[in-house]
Amino acid sequence: MITIVSDNQVAHYGEAVREKLTERGVEAVHLVITEDGIKPCYGCDGCQTKSFLRCVFRDDADRILPYIAQSDTFVIVTPLTYGGYSYQAKLIVDKLALLGDVHYYVKDRELVKGTGSCKYFVIGVSEDCGEAEAKAFEYLVHETHVITGWQGKAFISPKIYDADMIAKEITCS
Amino acid sequence: MRNYLIINASPRPKSTSLLLANMCKAYLDEHERQATVVSMYQGGGPDGLIDAIMGADVVVISGPCYVNTYPAAVIKLLTEWEKRACNGQIIYGMIQGGMPYSHTHKSGLNMLELFAAKNGLSYKGGFICGLGPLINGGTIDKLPNSKALRRQLTVFFANICNEAESGASVYERARMRVPALLARILANFMNRSIDKKYAARGYDACAESPYKTDNI
Ligand SMILES: Cc1cc2nc3c(=O)[nH]c(=O)nc-3n(C[C@H](O)[C@H](O)[C@H](O)COP(=O)(O)O)c2cc1C
Numbered sequence A: 001m002i003t004i005v006s007d008n009q010v011a012h013y014g015e016a017v018r019e020k021l022t023e024r025g026v027e028a029v030h031l032v033i034t035e036d037g038i039k040p041c042y043g044c045d046g047c048q049t050k051s052f053l054r055c056v057f058r059d060d061a062d063r064i065l066p067y068i069a070q071s072d073t074f075v076i077v078t079p080l081t082y083g084g085y086s087y088q089a090k091l092i093v094d095k096l097a098l099l100g101d102v103h104y105y106v107k108d109r110e111l112v113k114g115t116g117s118c119k120y121f122v123i124g125v126s127e128d129c130g131e132a133e134a135k136a137f138e139y140l141v142h143e144t145h146v147i148t149g150w151q152g153k154a155f156i157s158p159k160i161y162d163a164d165m166i167a168k169e170i171t172c173s
Numbered sequence B: 001m002r003n004y005l006i007i008n009a010s011p012r013p014k015s016t017s018l019l020l021a022n023m024c025k026a027y028l029d030e031h032e033r034q035a036t037v038v039s040m041y042q043g044g045g046p047d048g049l050i051d052a053i054m055g056a057d058v059v060v061i062s063g064p065c066y067v068n069t070y071p072a073a074v075i076k077l078l079t080e081w082e083k084r085a086c087n088g089q090i091i092y093g094m095i096q097g098g099m100p101y102s103h104t105h106k107s108g109l110n111m112l113e114l115f116a117a118k119n120g121l122s123y124k125g126g127f128i129c130g131l132g133p134l135i136n137g138g139t140i141d142k143l144p145n146s147k148a149l150r151r152q153l154t155v156f157f158a159n160i161c162n163e164a165e166s167g168a169s170v171y172e173r174a175r176m177r178v179p180a181l182l183a184r185i186l187a188n189f190m191n192r193s194i195d196k197k198y199a200a201r202g203y204d205a206c207a208e209s210p211y212k213t214d215n216i
Helices: A008-023 A061-069 A087-098 A131-148 A163-172 B017-029 B050-054 B072-083 B106-119 B146-161 B166-172 B180-199
Strands: A002-007 A029-032 A073-079 A104-107 A110-113 A119-126 A151-158 B002-006 B033-039 B060-062 B090-096 B122-129
Touching: A002 A061, A008 A061, A008 A073, A008 A119, A029 A061, A061 A087, A073 A087, A073 A131, A073 B050, A087 B072, A104 B017, A104 B060, A104 B180, A110 A131, A110 B180, A119 A131, A119 B122, A131 B090, A131 B106, A131 B180, A151 A163, A151 B033, B017 B033, B017 B060, B017 B106, B017 B122, B033 B090, B033 B106, B050 B072, B060 B072, B072 B106, B072 B180, B090 B106, B106 B122, B146 B166
Parallel strands: A002 A029, A002 A073, A073 A119, A119 A151, B002 B033, B002 B060, B060 B090, B090 B122
Antiparallel strands: A104 A110
16 A cells, blocks of 8 residues: 655645556555644654653544555655755654664664665655755655665656656556 | 854753753853854744744754754744745754764755755854764763864854854764774664663564554
């Protein structure tokens, strides 16, 4: 299963990708983050000391995280914001740490977290981003792949990729 | 007198980000600058900070690295700041995380630079620090590279004080080199302490995420 999670400002992009994936015969679910529905990670350590790898705060992440955890591929759709995620999208990204393996490994001579086999794609929605912002976005997503061991790619849409191209790349990867 | 605002972007009450923010303030105080440290999660969160930012000439954001960049609240702060006319301030960043490599934390500084470029602010550089959890809001003397770190932080704080550019070489000179063998030793050591910490609470650190079995 593929889970797509969109910031509500760009939900139609997420929905377009879901439709294209479905057309390709892939089971895909699209979830939209509700405005102010997710609380920030407070770095409280409660997920390690009080409720094994579950956030101690109840919010919209309770609806979203099980889908992500039970998918082999997940996609975050965010307005491209200063070369990265929007506030809403980053709220869920900050909680992805809950899903990974808690142990450390060494890969390419460096310490990394987890060795998940999951695929992680991020769609940065922008009509007009410049080269510096595009590079920063790709770099950010690449670094997350490095540290998590996930595979995947950053797409800038609609400037570079449309929904059909994204669905194709996701299914072929 | 020029006004320096140092924002602690960690949600934790006793944090490494706050420690670095306070070290920066101490340097600026010593050099007779007007510096204030504010914590982002106090007094109304990011929204409540905008007035303080409007009154500052130089803004320094000191925060933890969450999934390769600053936490969500920093993005909220920047988007709120953008809604108010940015008034040409100078901005610096400090970002620190667990991993000892600067490339993994660099996106936080990239974000500040892009924000500044978009809004007519002047981004003058940043400082990246690894092994933040070893400091855990206490003292940087706990780190094996503490001497170099203290020296290079002083260079960085001097650049802030003089409103000068601060390039990557300033923090790269403080970075602890971790060869692959040491990385392996560290991974084993940390994994053992993680397993112990979880076992003490009756958890199996190798168990799957509980979200894997939730109903969807
Ligand atoms: C949700 C979350 C995500 C994190 N992601 C990273 C990361 O991507 N890379 C890293 O090196 N450390 C990461 N860390 C570790 C923190 O950056 C580190 O503990 C930091 O020193 C905390 O700073 P503070 O004491 O100022 O809160 C993460 C911690 C949390 C809670």
